[in-house]
Amino acid sequence: NRQMVLASRPFGAPTADNFNLVQSEKPTPKAGEVLLRTVFLSLDPYMRGRMNDAKSYADPVALNEVMVGGSVCRVEQSNHDDYKIGDWVVAFGGWQDYSVINGSELLKLDSNMVKPSHALGVLGMPGLTAYMGLLDIGQPKAGDTVVVAAATGAVGSLVGQIAKLKGCKVVGIAGGETKCKYAVETLGFDHCLDHKSENLAEQLAEVCSSGIDVYFENVGGKVFDAVMPLLNSCARIPLCGLISQYNATELPSGPDRLSLLMGTLLVKRIKMQGFIVFDDYGHRYNEFSEQMVKWLMAGEIKYKEHMIDGLENSVSAFIGLLKGENFGKLVVRVGPD
Ligand code: NDP
Known part of the structure; x- marks a missing residue:
């Protein structure tokens, strides 16, 4: 063994x-x-x-x-x-x-x-995470702009596709041209931006011309910095992961942006909620899998x-x-x- x-x-x-x-x-x-x-x-x-x-x-x-x-x-x-x-x-x-x-x-x-x-x-932990995080915490409505990072990964690829099925405009953020092309051409996202490009914040502002209603957070760091000024009033942020910080050995370099974040949450009345998938949603696995199986059989979700x-x-x-x-x-x- x-x-x-x-x-x-x-x-x-x-x-x-x-x-x-x-x-x-x-x-x-x-x-x-x-x-x-x-x-x-x-x-x-x-x-x-x-x-x-x-x-x-x-x-x-x-x-x-x-x-x-x-x-x-x-x-x-x-x-x-x-x-x-x-x-x-x-x-x-x-x-x-x-x-x-x-x-x-x-x-x-x-x-x-x-x-x-x-x-x-798609039918397991990452699928349940995408489905519950987006629908239960993100509460997307048709016409909303939904942004998701790590957009071609296990969770992000499903978040964006489910948001499309709910009638949202979807903007992915991913690493590199190949992943971004796949998000648009195969997964059907409206846009996908490369987080390695110099001017992510400008590009994001351009494609999210009506602001951001739901930001599904997988990454943290620089990607969140680009998202924060674009959040609309009453935006929802399912706080799923912060992968850009997992190898960090110290706090990010200054200036400290915590008061800026808290001020933004306050005046824009934003809901940001962390979740741990099996603790919060394990009991809803069947509800998720029934729907996901239907979408997969209908060819509406790619994996x-x-x-x-x-x-x-x-x-x-x-x-x-x-x-x-x-x-x-x-x-x-x-x-x-
Ligand atoms: P992925 O399949 O998306 O793989 C991870 C991806 O993260 C990489 O491919 C890369 O995509 C991106 N990434 C890695 N480092 C960085 C960085 N420094 N900056 C920006 N992007 C980076 O993983 P999962 O879909 O399984 O997980 C996505 C997130 O969801 C993670 O944060 C994970 O911890 C979280 N999660 C949380 C759960 C919960 O219960 N809260 C449950 C499951 C997952 P790219 O090349 O596009 O940058």
């Missing part, structure tokens, strides 16, 4: 030295437990936070413990009545070939599911996976995720179907 463990805690961007691939015995399931073989492992930005020894909404990964992560697995041995050998399940199995998990903590997938890995993306092969390549892929090297939902194929 190969396991990717946290060897040391990063200072700034993680490096390969922070991880170690070790071998261990295949675990044995006890009563009520199931032995799972990982087929697909999801790599997600929140994992960077788990590498820090800091209090957050979830505990950090301990040193020399297996990195945590969502996975799609095959049942290899079962001591739980609801599961039999060969079943596809979604688990929180971590970066390893095999895991043992109590059957009560698993979600069984339909055996006819064409792409089981989609349970880690792109960035699939890489081999557990041993998960470290470089994860490091790349924090630098924008992924194009679509990042998934590792750990073993054969």
